[in-house]
Amino acid sequence: xxxxxxxxxxxxxxxxxxxxxxxxxxxxxxxxxxxxxxxxxxxxxxxxxxxxxxxxxxxxxxxxxxxxxxxxxxxxxxxxxxxxxxxxxxxxxxxxxxxxxxxxxxxxxxxxxxxxxxxxxxxxxxxxxxxxxxxxxxxxxxxxxxxxxxxxxxxxxxxxxxxxxxxxxxxxxxxxxxxxxxxxxxxxxxxxxxxxxxxxxxxxxxxxxxxxxxxxxxxxxxxxxxxxxxxxxxxxxxxxxxxxxxxxxxxxxxxxxxxxxxxxxxxxxxxxxxxxxxxxxxxxxxxxxxxxxxxxxxxxxxxxxxxxxxxxxxxxxxxxxxxxxxxxxxxxxxxxxxxxxxxxxxxxxxxxxxxxxxxxxxxxxxxxxxxxxxxxxxxxxxxxxxxxxxxxxxxxxxxxxxxxxxxxxxxxxxxxxxxxxxxxxxxxxxxxxxxxxxxxxxxxxxxxxxxxxxxxxxxxxxxxxxxxxxxxxxxxxxxxxxxxxxxxxxxxxxxxxxxxxxxxxxxxxxxxxxxxxxxxxxxxxxxxxxxxxxxxxxxxxxxxxxxxxxxxxxxxxxxxxxxxxxxxxxxxxxxxxxxxxxxxxxxxxxxxxxxxxxxxxxxxxxxxxxxxxxxxxxxxxxxxxxxxxxxxxxxxxxxxxxxxxxxxxxxxxxxxxxxxxxxxxxxxxxxxxxxxxxxxxxxxxxxxxxxxxxxxxxxxxxx
Ligand code: NAI
Numbered sequence: 173x174x175x176x177x178x179x180x181x182x183x184x185x186x187x188x189x190x191x192x193x194x195x196x197x198x199x200x201x202x203x204x205x206x207x208x209x210x211x212x213x214x215x216x217x218x219x220x221x222x223x224x225x226x227x228x229x230x231x232x233x234x235x236x237x238x239x240x241x242x243x244x245x246x247x248x249x250x251x252x253x254x255x256x257x258x259x260x261x262x263x264x265x266x267x268x269x270x271x272x273x274x275x276x277x278x279x280x281x282x283x284x285x286x287x288x289x290x291x292x293x294x295x296x297x298x299x300x301x302x303x304x305x306x307x308x309x310x311x312x313x314x315x316x317x318x319x320x321x322x323x324x325x326x327x328x329x330x331x332x333x334x335x336x337x338x339x340x341x342x343x344x345x346x347x348x349x350x351x352x353x354x355x356x357x358x359x360x361x362x363x364x365x366x367x368x369x370x371x372x373x374x375x376x377x378x379x380x381x382x383x384x385x386x387x388x389x390x391x392x393x394x395x396x397x398x399x400x401x402x403x404x405x406x407x408x409x410x411x412x413x414x415x416x417x418x419x420x421x422x423x424x425x426x427x428x429x430x431x432x433x434x435x436x437x438x439x440x441x442x443x444x445x446x447x448x449x450x451x452x453x454x455x456x457x458x459x460x461x462x463x464x465x466x467x468x469x470x471x472x473x474x475x476x477x478x479x480x481x482x483x484x485x486x487x488x489x490x491x492x493x494x495x496x497x498x499x500x501x502x503x504x505x506x507x508x509x510x511x512x513x514x515x516x517x518x519x520x521x522x523x524x525x526x527x528x529x530x531x532x533x534x535x536x537x538x539x540x541x542x543x544x545x546x547x548x549x550x551x552x553x554x555x556x557x558x559x560x561x562x563x564x565x566x567x568x569x570x571x572x573x574x575x576x577x578x579x580x581x582x583x584x585x586x587x588x589x590x591x592x593x594x595x596x597x598x599x600x601x602x603x604x605x606x607x608x609x610x611x612x613x614x615x616x617x618x619x620x621x622x623x624x625x626x627x628x629x630x631x632x633x634x635x636x637x638x639x640x641x642x643x644x645x646x647x648x649x650x651x652x653x654x655x656x657x658x659x660x661x662x663x664x665x666x667x668x669x670x671x672x673x674x675x676x677x678x679x680x681x682x683x684x685x686x687x688x689x690x691x692x693x694x695x696x697x698x699x700x701x702x703x704x705x706x707x708x709x710x711x712x713x714x715x716x717x718x719x720x721x722x723x724x725x726x727x728x729x730x731x732x733x734x735x736x737x738x739x740x741x742x743x744x745x746x747x748x749x750x751x752x753x754x755x756x757x758x759x760x761x762x763x764x765x766x767x768x769x770x771x772x773x774x775x776x777x778x779x780x781x782x783x784x785x786x787x788x789x790x791x792x793x794x795x796x797x798x799x800x801x802x803x804x805x806x807x808x809x810x811x812x813x814x815x816x817x818x819x820x821x822x823x824x825x826x827x828x829x830x831x832x833x834x835x836x837x838x839x840x841x842x843x844x845x846x847x848x849x850x851x852x853x854x855x856x857x858x859x860x861x862x863x864x865x866x867x868x869x870x871x872x873x874x875x
Contacts, residue, residue: 177191250454306355310423323435413428494515522557575602575723669727680709681738748777802848814873826840
C-alpha cells in the first residue's frame with residue numbers, strides 16, 4: 173500500500189490499482205501520485221502471470237478529476253511546461269505498453285488527465301451512474317490536453333467526435349461515450365465487480381486489440397484522420413471557433429493546429445508536438461488568468477458559512493410574476509426537484525409564462541441536461557395560479573414583477589401576510605435598494621435579494637443581496653438554493669444596482685455618450701468585441717431593452733447623482749421616439765433581419781456632446797474607446813470595494829465574467845485593471861476627467 177494508490181489482487185492473475193487520495197474528495201494527478209502510479213506499473217510489469225490490471229477509484233463520485241491545476245499554474249516557461257507534459261506522457265506510455273490487459277473501471281467523473289489515463293488503457297468499462305461523465309475540459313483553463321489526449325482520442329474515436337471534446341471541452345455522458353466508441357461497455361454500478369471478473373476471464377487481449385485495430389480503421393475514421401479529412405474538418409471547426417471567439421482565446425486554435433498537423437506520424441512524434449504546444453500555451457498570461465479564475469471559483473465554493481442555514485433544503489417555492497425572469501427562475505428551479513408555483517395577474521399572462529417555462533425545459537432537453545421523461549415530470553411539477561392560496565406552505569418566494577419601487581413594495585407587503593413566518597421572501601429586482609423595499613415589512617430578517625441574470629438558463633451568476641436586517645441564516649439558505657440549481661452565488665451588500673449593474677450600467681451609458689460625441693455605432697461595438705466582450709455595449713442595450721435601461725438608469729442617477737447622469741440621447745430615443753431595442757424591432761440596431769444592422773436613422777436625433785474633441789494624445793480610436801469604456805467600470809468597481817459592497821477583487825472578477833460575459837482570458841475586470849496598472853488607470857482617468865468631467869472622477873481605491 174502506498175499514499176494515494178492501493179494495489180490489490182482480484183484473483184490469481186488479475187490485479188487492481190485503486191486511486192484514493194487521502195484528505196481529498198477527488199483524485200487528482202499531481203507529481204507525487206503520478207510517480208506512485210509509475211512505480212506500481214513497474215511492479216505489475218515485473219510480476220509473473222498477470223493477465224489483467226484494473227484501474228479503479230475508491231471515491232464515490234469521482235474517478236480521476238484531472239491533472240493538478242496548481243502544479244500547471246506554477247509553470248512559468250514553455251520549456252518547464254513541455255517537460256511536465258512529457259513526464260505525464262511517459263507514464264501513460266508505460267501503462268499503454270504493459271503486456272497485460274489494462275482496464276479503466278470508471279464510476280464517476282473522468283476528466284482531463286483522468287480521461288488521458290483511461291485512453292492509455294486497452295479497455296474502458298464505465299457505469300451508468302449520473303455522476304459518471306467524461307471529457308477533456310482543458311481549453312476552459314486556457315490550455316490543451318498534454319498527456320496524450322489530443323493524440324489517443326482521435327485515434328480511438330475519429331477526429332470528428334474528438335473536435336467537440338477537445339476544442340469546446342464538451343463533457344459527455346456514459347451513453348454518448350458508448351455510442352461514439354470511447355468506452356467498451358457501460359453497466360450498472362452494482363455489477364461492476366462481477367463484470368470485471370468476467371472481462372478477466374473472457375477477454376483475450378490479442379483478439380481484442382486486433383478487433384480494436386479493425387474498428388479504428390473503419391472507412392469513416394480513416395477518412396476523418398487522413399491529411400485531407402483533417403484539413404477539411406479543422407478548417408470548418410476553425411471558422412466556428414473564430415466566429416465565436418474572434419480568435420481571442422488561443423487554446424482552441426492551438427488544439428486545432430495540433431489536431432490538423434498530427435495523426436500521420438508515429439505516436440511518439442505526435443506526442444512530442446502535443447507537449448511543445450501545451451508548453452507554449454501553459455506559460456501564456458491568458459492561460460494563467462483562466463487558471464486563476466478556476467482557483468477563485470474554487471475558493472468561493474469553500475467560503476466559510478456565516479451561520480447554519482435557516483432551511484435544510486428548498487422543496488416548495490413560488491415565483492410571483494411569471495414574465496421573462498420569473499419563468500426562467502421557475503424553469504431552472506424545477507429541474508432540481510423543487511415544486512414551483514407561478515403566480516401572475518391573469519390566465520393570459522400565465523399561458524405566456526407556461527410557454528416560457530416549456531422553452532427553458534426544451535433547451536435543457538436539447539442539451540441533454542434532462543431526459544424527455546424528466547421534461548414531462550418537470551412540466552407537471554410547475555403549477556400556475558392567479559391567487560396566493562397555499563403560499564403559507566412555501567419555503568421560498570421570489571418576486572419578479574415590474575421594476576417599480578411603489579408596486580414592488582405594495583406586492584411584497586401583501587405577500588408577507590400570505591406566507592408563513594419561516595418562508596424566505598426574496599426579490600429579483602435588478603436595481604432597487606433591498607433596504608428600501610424592506611421598509612414596510614414585518615420580518616425584514618427573512619427578506620433579501622436573489623438577483624438572477626437574463627437569460628436565467630444560460631447565465632451562471634446570481635447575486636445574493638443582504639439587506640441591513642437580513643439574517644445570516646437566510647443568506648446561507650439562499651446560497652444553498654442557488655447552488656442546488658447549478659448557479660454561482662456571490663454575496664454582495666446592498667446598494668442601488670448592487671454589484672454587476674452598478675458597474676455595467678455606467679459602461680452602457682458611456683457608450684451612448686460616445687455616440688453623442690460622434691463615434692459610430694459599429695465602431696463602438698466593434699472596439700468592445702475586439703476587446704473580448706461577447707456583445708458590443710449598444711447591441712447589449714438593445715437586448716436589455718431601452719425601457720429597462722432607462723428605468724434602471726434613472727434609479728442609479730437618482731442615487732449616485734451626476735456621476736451616473738443618463739446620456740440625454742438614451743432618454744430621447746426611448747421617451748420621444750419610443751424605441752425599445754430588440755423586443756420592439758428597433759433601437760441602436762434594426763432587428764428586422766436575422767443579423768441586426770446599425771440603425772443609422774438615430775444619428776439625427778442624437779444630442780451632440782463635446783467630449784471627443786478633447787481626446788488625449790494620439791490614441792488609436794479603438795484603444796481610446798476601450799479605455800473610455802473600461803475606466804468607467806474600473807472606477808465604479810473601485811468604489812464598490814471601498815464601500816465594502818463586495819469582499820474582494822476576486823468576487824468582482826467572477827461576477828463580471830459570469831454575469832456580463834467579461835472575457836475570461838483577461839481574468840476579470842480587476843485582473844484587467846491590475847494588468848493595466850494603477851499609474852495608467854490614474855493618468856487616463858485624470859485626462860478624461862479634465863475633458864469630460866465628473867463621470868471620470870477617480871475612485872479613491874486607486875489613489
Ligand atoms: P416582465 O415584464 O417580463 O414580467 C413581469 C411579470 O410580472 C408580468 O408577467 C406581469 O404580468 C407580472 N406581474 C406584474 N404585477 C404582478 C403582480 N402584482 N402579481 C403577479 N404578477 C405580476 O419582466 P421581467 O423582465 O421578467 O422582470 C421582472 C423583474 O426582474 C424586474 O424587477 C426586473 O428588474 C428584474 N430583472 C430583469 C432582468 C431582465 O433582463 N429582464 C434581469 C434581472 C432582473
